[in-house]
Amino acid sequence: MRHKNNEKSRKIIAAATKIFAKKGFYKAKISEIAKEAGIADGTIYIYFKHKDDILIALFEEKMKEVLGNMKKQISLESDPFAKIERFAYFHLKLIEDNKDMAEIIQVELRQSSKFMKNYQNKKFAQYLDLIGDIIQEGKEKGLISQDIIPGIAKRAFFGALDEMSRFWVLSKRRKYDIETAARQISSYFINGMKN
Amino acid sequence: MRHKNNEKSRKIIAAATKIFAKKGFYKAKISEIAKEAGIADGTIYIYFKHKDDILIALFEEKMKEVLGNMKKQISLESDPFAKIERFAYFHLKLIEDNKDMAEIIQVELRQSSKFMKNYQNKKFAQYLDLIGDIIQEGKEKGLISQDIIPGIAKRAFFGALDEMSRFWVLSKRRKYDIETAARQISSYFINGMKN
DNA sequence: TGTTAAAAAATGAACGATTATTCATATTAA
DNA sequence: TTAATATGAATAATCGTTCATTTTTTAACA
Incomplete structure (x- = not known):
């Protein structure tokens, strides 16, 4: 049952x-x-109960899976910079492997605060925090400059990947391959935040 | 008339x-x-003619204004890195000064491809290209590494700023001030792309 | 194992609320 | 007076949701 x-x-x-x-x-x-x-x-x-509930359940289910996968991937590396690069790669890979989900998260998640008054996407915040935690770790290990503010950097890094995925989701053909995009984007941040 | x-x-x-x-x-x-x-x-x-047309006209009008303003701001600097930092600052300032517009661009623009099948947002592409051109210029002047792919970097940089604005648009209080956020984000990219 | 009655799950036609759009009429400008 | 604008009540189409009815599952019993 x-x-x-x-x-x-x-x-x-x-x-x-x-x-x-x-x-x-x-x-x-x-x-x-x-x-x-x-x-x-x-x-x-x-x-x-309502149409809205389907979307909420959809978010919950997908984000839970995404979050679980990414946690596992990150744990496979010990060096913070390697973690960042792996995050970039698997984030983009995830988008590629789940185009429908990606499109919904890209498009509908943005509206979520509009049609679901009190739905706080906690799973999404946790996803962002995976990046924040890596940056924090990098600062503690002296690899990342003390000037870097994790709350800004985590959003900037996620935003960079996210905009790249949007480009893929909305266009027919992929212009750059995942490896290249992941390496480029993570290198901007890794080199940019270095101590 | x-x-x-x-x-x-x-x-x-x-x-x-x-x-x-x-x-x-x-x-x-x-x-x-x-x-x-x-x-x-x-x-x-x-x-x-239709409800959709209002939104399209709205985009056109706002983007035209945004694009014009940003072009002027960029032209005030000659150094590519200074242009990047100025872009970051005025992009974020624009969001702050036009919260309603920002929210619509953040949320509704994402859907544009869905409900307006053949509306290509050319103004938005031009806005992205402002960044692409700066990066290209930086490469030509030998300031930015030849490895940097402008098509990726421009999206990454825009995405970083965009995610920061989303955070501001959707939350009540601003946690970081514009100057700090602009300086942080542009520094990741400037240092990350340096030759 | 086969029978059957009660409960649970599924159905889809009908309802009712919503709202973009129209248009006959009224108002204002030329 | 005529043409251009503006009005807002009426229209018509759309769809989320409900619920009386049917189908399937469960489990109790012989």
């Missing part, structure tokens, strides 16, 4: 991921999601 | 800027915009 429920709500989220990515949240119809999931419209309302 | 039309459509755009920023495009009602502009609902349809 418990098992089956999870199975079906995951199926709905998978369908919603596809439809939200294609049409955007507002233009996506419940009936389309239902059709994509191979169920009746009404069934969705057994698993989710 | 020409004069009056422009005057009124600017009034509508100003009202729309306020309402779109507060509610987001989809939740903003034409009737609200009309009320804010002090005109009747139907009047909007004399100046704009």
